Structures are given as C-alpha cells and as structure tokens.
Amino acid sequence: MIATLDDAARLLRPAAHLGIVSRPLYLLPLLRAGALTALLSSEAADAGWAERFGVELHSLEEHTLSRDGGPGGPGLDGVTARLAGLVGARWRGRELRLAGYGGQRGHWTAAVEATGARLLVPPPVPDHEVLVDKTAMRGWFDHLGVPAPASTVVSGRPDHRALRDRFGAVFVAQSPRGSGGNGTHLVRSAEEAAALPERERWLVSEYVGDTAINVHGFVGVDGLPQVLRPSLQLIGVEAAGAGFGQYAGCDFGAPERLSPVAVRRCLDATERIGWALAGLGYRGVFGADFVLRDDHALALEINCRMQGSSWLLGETELERGDGRLPTPVRHVLERHGVPTLGKPDPDRADGVQLTVRHTGAPARAVRVPEAGAYVLREGALVRRGDAAGLLECGPGETVLVNLPPAGTLVRPGAVLARLVTRSPLTAPDGRTLTAGGRGLVDALHRLYSFGVSGTEG
Known part of the structure; x- marks a missing residue:
C-alpha cells in the first residue's frame, strides 16, 4: 500500500512514466513528484519546465506555433505522428508506463512503440454508456435516486416552439458527448434554436441556473x-x-x-x-x-x-x-493496479484558477508575458519571481501559467493564460468577475501585443 510521496517516489522514479496530455499544467502534481520521464502535449509547457522538473517535453505547439481553443486530441495526434523523428533512437528498448490525463488512443500507443519503446497502458475504463454519454447519465442518476434537471432527447434540430411548453422559453441544448462545456448552448428564442446544427441526438434540459x-x-x-x-x-x-x-x-x-x-x-x-x-x-x-x-x-x-x-x-x-x-x-x-492510501481533507483550501481566452481574430502574439508570480500595482502586473502553480503563490500574488510562446498564432478561444491565486476572482455565481478579478484580467491583456491579421507586421 503506497501511502506517502516518498513511497511513491521510490516506486515511480525507477519505472519510467510517459505523460500524454493536452496541457502540461494538468499533470503538474506528477511533475512535482518526479513521476514523469517524458511528456507529450498539444500545447507547449511554460519556459523552464523541462529543466525544473527533469522531464523530456515534446509538444505540437512548439512546431506549429499555433494555438486554438479546440479539444486536445487533434494536437496529441499531431505530436505523436512526429514522435519517431523527435526522439530518434533514444527510446529504443525502453519500457514506459502511461500517465494520461484521460483515455488513451491506440494510434498513440503505436506511435510510441514505433520508436522502439514499449508502452504499458492501464486497463481501459469499463465500457458503459453511463460513463461517457450525458443522455445515459441522466437515466442512471434517476436509477440511483440522484436528482437531475428535467430533460429529453431530440433529433435533428431542437424545436423551440415544441420545447418551450415543457421547459419554458429558455432551455439548454447539449451534445451528448463533450467536455469543458463544448457543445453546450443556451437557447432563448426560435432563432437561436434554428441556428444550431442538426444532430442525431440533442440532450435538451430545463435551465435551472x-x-x-x-x-x-x-x-x-x-x-x-x-x-x-x-x-x-x-x-x-x-x-x-x-x-x-x-x-x-x-x-x-x-x-x-x-x-x-x-x-x-x-x-x-x-x-x-x-x-x-x-x-x-x-x-x-x-x-x-x-x-x-x-x-x-x-x-x-x-x-x-x-x-x-x-x-x-x-x-x-x-x-x-x-x-x-x-x-x-x-x-x-x-x-496501473497499485493500491494507495488516501484520506479526504475537510479543511478549507484557498486555491483559484481562472482561464483567460483570446476573443479577437486570429493574431500573432508578438509580446507575451513571462510565466511566474506577479503582483498587481497601480493597475499593472509586476513580476516577482519564478512560479509554476499554487505552491509558489504568496499572499497577494497571482501566478501566470499556460502561456503561449512568443510568435504563436493565437486563434479565437485559445488560452492566453491561467491566473492562479488564493483570493476569489468571481462572485459566488462563478460567472461575474469581482473588481479585483477584472483588474487582473485587464492588466494581463496589457502585457500582450499582437500582430495584424495573424502576422507580425
């Protein structure tokens, strides 16, 4: 039974682990624990991470200098397709254990093994619709006695007139599969319903807040x-x-x-x-x-x-x-089948992250802030020192992470940065920025400059 970080380090470090993830930030606790030997990602890690955590990093973004707001799978397809050329013969004969953020795809395993390495993957997640399909989940919740919003499944395009009698003038339409809110729409009128794409299935639910x-x-x-x-x-x-x-x-x-x-x-x-x-x-x-x-x-x-x-x-x-x-x-x-000992922690935890996205036209990021800990002074963010996450965030500080490299073409919806801090940045509804949160976001934008129409000119 593995109970402590020291126990885990003794087990993990001799056994090489390969992280596969859309954003390196998502595996930061594994990097801090020294659990990863190499990491493949869609987006590039912040400067200095390879040296700081002693890990071999490869991302699609460092080759394409392009960042968008879509899911990470296509980006991981891109970096794994280049993998043999990136690592050469260095991985030949090695055994790597997968440390993934989510599931794994067979062609990723094939790409790793094409380098001469052997990738050990954990058993797949059980093949149950209730684990991946939102429509199946709603029926499962009902079976478990867990309350859920009233909902129905429709095909084609949601009909506002037919649905408003059941759910009211405002309702939510979702793709049954998706994450991060992608494919979720608030429908407030017949025009908005008509603008939705036709799908084989839409999960339509009451809007409850x-x-x-x-x-x-x-x-x-x-x-x-x-x-x-x-x-x-x-x-x-x-x-x-x-x-x-x-x-x-x-x-x-x-x-x-x-x-x-x-x-x-x-x-x-x-x-x-x-x-x-x-x-x-x-x-x-x-x-x-x-x-x-x-x-x-x-x-x-x-x-x-x-x-x-x-x-x-x-x-x-x-x-x-x-x-x-x-x-x-x-x-x-x-x-991977190794039992661990974990204990829920009821104590309060002051940790906040806010993702700030690019909302303009595609543009080349000419000037980009350096990742690290910052303090807001007279409306400007002033860098205080190196920081990778919450552990280095001092009182009154904000850590900037997940930044695009300078020269990156930033597309609409792409992440400009994540603000990590200890103080609330939104009202209790989780949607409206506080005055302090607004000041940080505005100051962050002032640290960037962009080329015109995706160029540096």
Missing part, C-alpha cells in the same frame, strides 16, 4: 469510494472570454460561501455515485458536476478521468506538507 459545483471523488482498487474537495466551477465568465457553459476555472474556497445544505447534498450524491461506479468496475479519480438551485443540487454529469481542476486539487493537497499523496498521483498508481 448558473451556479455549478464540481466534487472530486476517488474509487480505489479496493472498490471503496471517497469523496474529496468540492469546488465552485467558473462557467461562462464572459469577461475572461468564456461562452455560455464553457469551463473557465474553479475556486476551492468558494463552496464555504454557498448554501451549506446544497453543498452537503452534492457531497452525499457524489458518494452514492462513487459506490455505483465501483460496482461498474471503475477505478481512479472521477468528478461529479452539479448545478445549485436554492438549497437543492441537481446532477449534470460525471467525468471518469482527471479534470481541468484536478491539478489544482493536487496542489492544495501537496500544500498540506504532510507527505500524503496528491490525488493525480494516486490516480496514475491505482489505474
């Missing part, structure tokens, strides 16, 4: 679920460039400012979901998303993988300084 909570859970190889920390999901933060339903970050301190009855109901529902996932054979970390309405909590979906907030959860756990394993490290170990 915007305050969303995510709760991390964990199912160990022993089949026992644990409920971990909740966080307020920052969703559709327009001032940070996020559209309706789009993930824009999280706040681990914010649940204390919300209805304690509703938060408790989220935790109880997550435990019930965890027991059900264990029964399906799922092992590892998962996340459950809820929307709050007064004192009620309605389940939206589950994510059976690490999430965009899992790295920050790991940072809050590492900050305890007691040597216990952060959840992302536990996930990789348990997915």
Whole structure:
C-alpha cells in the first residue's frame, strides 16, 4: 500500500512514466513528484519546465506555433505522428508506463512503440454508456435516486416552439458527448434554436441556473469510494472570454460561501455515485458536476478521468506538507493496479484558477508575458519571481501559467493564460468577475501585443 510521496517516489522514479496530455499544467502534481520521464502535449509547457522538473517535453505547439481553443486530441495526434523523428533512437528498448490525463488512443500507443519503446497502458475504463454519454447519465442518476434537471432527447434540430411548453422559453441544448462545456448552448428564442446544427441526438434540459459545483471523488482498487474537495466551477465568465457553459476555472474556497445544505447534498450524491461506479468496475479519480438551485443540487454529469481542476486539487493537497499523496498521483498508481492510501481533507483550501481566452481574430502574439508570480500595482502586473502553480503563490500574488510562446498564432478561444491565486476572482455565481478579478484580467491583456491579421507586421 503506497501511502506517502516518498513511497511513491521510490516506486515511480525507477519505472519510467510517459505523460500524454493536452496541457502540461494538468499533470503538474506528477511533475512535482518526479513521476514523469517524458511528456507529450498539444500545447507547449511554460519556459523552464523541462529543466525544473527533469522531464523530456515534446509538444505540437512548439512546431506549429499555433494555438486554438479546440479539444486536445487533434494536437496529441499531431505530436505523436512526429514522435519517431523527435526522439530518434533514444527510446529504443525502453519500457514506459502511461500517465494520461484521460483515455488513451491506440494510434498513440503505436506511435510510441514505433520508436522502439514499449508502452504499458492501464486497463481501459469499463465500457458503459453511463460513463461517457450525458443522455445515459441522466437515466442512471434517476436509477440511483440522484436528482437531475428535467430533460429529453431530440433529433435533428431542437424545436423551440415544441420545447418551450415543457421547459419554458429558455432551455439548454447539449451534445451528448463533450467536455469543458463544448457543445453546450443556451437557447432563448426560435432563432437561436434554428441556428444550431442538426444532430442525431440533442440532450435538451430545463435551465435551472448558473451556479455549478464540481466534487472530486476517488474509487480505489479496493472498490471503496471517497469523496474529496468540492469546488465552485467558473462557467461562462464572459469577461475572461468564456461562452455560455464553457469551463473557465474553479475556486476551492468558494463552496464555504454557498448554501451549506446544497453543498452537503452534492457531497452525499457524489458518494452514492462513487459506490455505483465501483460496482461498474471503475477505478481512479472521477468528478461529479452539479448545478445549485436554492438549497437543492441537481446532477449534470460525471467525468471518469482527471479534470481541468484536478491539478489544482493536487496542489492544495501537496500544500498540506504532510507527505500524503496528491490525488493525480494516486490516480496514475491505482489505474496501473497499485493500491494507495488516501484520506479526504475537510479543511478549507484557498486555491483559484481562472482561464483567460483570446476573443479577437486570429493574431500573432508578438509580446507575451513571462510565466511566474506577479503582483498587481497601480493597475499593472509586476513580476516577482519564478512560479509554476499554487505552491509558489504568496499572499497577494497571482501566478501566470499556460502561456503561449512568443510568435504563436493565437486563434479565437485559445488560452492566453491561467491566473492562479488564493483570493476569489468571481462572485459566488462563478460567472461575474469581482473588481479585483477584472483588474487582473485587464492588466494581463496589457502585457500582450499582437500582430495584424495573424502576422507580425
């Protein structure tokens, strides 16, 4: 049973692990633990990470100098397709264990093995529709006695006139598969419904509000679920460039400012979901998303993988300084069949991340800020020193991470930076920036300069 970081290091470091992830930030706790030998990603890591964490890094972005707001899969396809040329014969004869953010694709394994290395992948996630399809999840929640928004499935294009009698003039239409809020639309009129693309299936739900909570859970190889920390999901933060339903970050301190009855109901529902996932054979970390309405909590979906907030959860756990394993490290170990000992931490955690996206036309980033810890002085962000995440964030500081390299063509929706801090950046609804949050976002934009129409001229 692996119980501490020291135990994990003794096991992980001799066994080479390969991280495959859309953004290196998502595996930061694994990098801090010295668990990774190499990392493949869609987006480039911030400057200095290879030397700081002693890891071999390869990204598609460093070759294309282009960043968009789409899913990471295509970018990972691009870097794995180049892999043999990038590593040459250095990996020949090596055995690498996969440390992935989500699932893995067969052609990624084939690309690694084409270098002469052998990639050991964990058992696949159980093949159940309720783990990947939002429409199946809603029926599953009902079976478990977990409340969820009223919903229906339609084909073609949602008919506003037919649906408004059931859900009211405003409702939500979603692609049954997707993450990060991609494919989610707020429909307020017949015109907006008509503008949606035709699909074989749309999941249409009542609109119940915007305050969303995510709760991390964990199912160990022993089949026992644990409920971990909740966080307020920052969703559709327009001032940070996020559209309706789009993930824009999280706040681990914010649940204390919300209805304690509703938060408790989220935790109880997550435990019930965890027991059900264990029964399906799922092992590892998962996340459950809820929307709050007064004192009620309605389940939206589950994510059976690490999430965009899992790295920050790991940072809050590492900050305890007691040597216990952060959840992302536990996930990789348990997915490979190694039992770990984890203990939920009920103490408050002040960790916030806000994703700021590019909203203009495609443009070449001529001037880009340097990653690190900053302080806001007289409306300007002033760099204080090197920092990779929350662990280096001092009082009153904000850490800038996940920045595009200078010279990158930044497309609409692409990440300009993530702001990591200890103080709230939004109101309790998770959508509206506070004055301080607005000041940070405005100051961040002033650190960038762009070429015209995607050029440097």
